[in-house]
Amino acid sequence: MDSMPPLEGMAGGHVSGELAAILRSIADITIDQKPKFSPKLHRQLVRAIVCRNYASPLHELCHLFVIAERTFGAQGIERLFWESGDATAPSFRQYFLGGTDCGAADISLIDNGVKALYPDGEFSIAYSRMPFLSALMEFLLSSLGYGEIDHVLRATPATRMEKSDVNGMANVLARRLYAYLATHLPAAQSQRKFRAVLSFLRQSAGDTPRADHIDDEAVLAFWICTSANERVEGDFRSFRSVFRLMVGVREALDAESQQRALAYAKPIGADIANGEIDPGDIDAAFVEAAFEAGHERRAPLDTLAASPAKRVKFLKQTDISAIAPIVETGEAAHALPLSLLRAQVMGDVQARMTQALRRGEDPHDLARLGDGDAPNHTYATYAVRLDQIRDGLEQVLLATLHRLLSARNAEAVTLMLALRPDMDLTPLAGLFEDYSEEEIVCLQPPAGDDRLWQILTSNLAHCPDLCDLLTLCEKAAKRITRKGFTGEGDSEDADAFAQAAGALVAIRAALTRFSDRLDRLAREFSGWEARYAADARIFKSHFQILYGDRR
Structure with missing residues (x-):
């Protein structure tokens, strides 16, 4: 069974092909024609990297490097990881017991692992952690490169290292890994917002979050719950930003669901008795949607802005501004039509209000919203537009x-x-x-x-x-x-x-x-009249919470 968990949903956005390939290649490493790393261990590695939970493991890995170099001599970490067999706790325990020089005063074997002694402290690593650290090293070698890793780890001889030196070495690796992942994963801030949405969905839906849990009412409820809640990490004040976030989460969850479906897919063919699927039963629209690249949705607008098409004014800029959210949102526009409408109409009101506040002016839109003197930009006028x-x-x-x-x-x-x-x-x-x-x-x-x-x-x-x-x-x-x-x-x-x-x-x-x-x-x-009036009251009330009643 494929141990590679769905990355898009876990990461909260797009994961580069290069990073996905590296993570998958680690699952393919074999020892004696068997996988070196168990599926469970591989999933732990993927989660640590994609969710950026690698600081503590890097710290452990650096201490294990010192232990291996002191125990096995030059190239000790390579010998430990590549000569010990399959990545299991018993294999690492046997390797330490069978080929060590643990008479050194700075290394000692303990019941469940190995301990390194430093002038300024000590550090122990359990045998059960070594398989994961071995997989982490494989990832570092594939992503950052052997030369860079070797330069960091061997800048100071292991026999002369103090505990504080190991901490500094781990920090250097963490910074370099962070820089690498910055170009292959969504921004850390985006990931935090993604997890805030998942937490909200778990509380509201009471189930494992799915794409269909994000509907128009969920988008509005999330914005109301988080935009004025200082305990929630992240800025969720802008309804438009929240809408785009929810669209991204919805697509990530949908991609995760499709990837799981593909992982357990049955073969296509005429042998129905043996579990094959009749090609005629496959929904072509689903297949196309499953492989639609998100960035391709904006391609038509980008085409008009590129040469030679930009020589001709096919659309007015105001028209492009109105069309762009529909084109960019793709399939989610049809799943969340009211949310897109709210983002365009109420989001426009909110944008004008925040601009007025920055200029120190009274945000008149707040006073007009939901009253008899409603703005010209309503749901009905937007639809007509x-x-x-x-x-x-x-x-x-x-x-x-x-x-x-x-x-x-x-x-x-x-x-x-x-x-x-x-x-x-x-x-x-x-x-x-x-x-x-x-x-x-x-x-x-x-x-x-x-x-x-x-x-x-x-x-x-x-x-x-x-x-x-x-x-x-x-x-x-x-x-x-x-x-x-x-x-x-x-x-x-x-x-x-x-x-x-x-x-x-x-x-x-x-x-x-x-x-x-x-x-x-x-x-x-x-x-549209009743729906707009109801939404106007909701948004006006919440705008007053966010910005204060300036009437």
């Missing part, structure tokens, strides 16, 4: 298609089908008789053939659906006057439109799906 952005994005896509068709760019075909996937193109079939099979419309003619572009731009086949689309594209191209849309353009402009097309389609899909989710939610609430 998203619909307006979606309509505007549709026009941008049509204008983009017009520019790609004019430039005879192959990306036009992909975009056309994305905009109108159900368009009836059968009238085009007769125009490609030379290289089309019966009842198949070929939209990839041989290179250099102009017929496709003539048909698509002039509607030579009198295809009604195509005619309607071309008309809409032409109107949209004339209507939009932003940078990059005016004039005939050049080849670089065509490249900009080609690069942006797929990103715009992806953004439209995310926006459409979330807008539809809000529509369903509004129907559940019989409109």
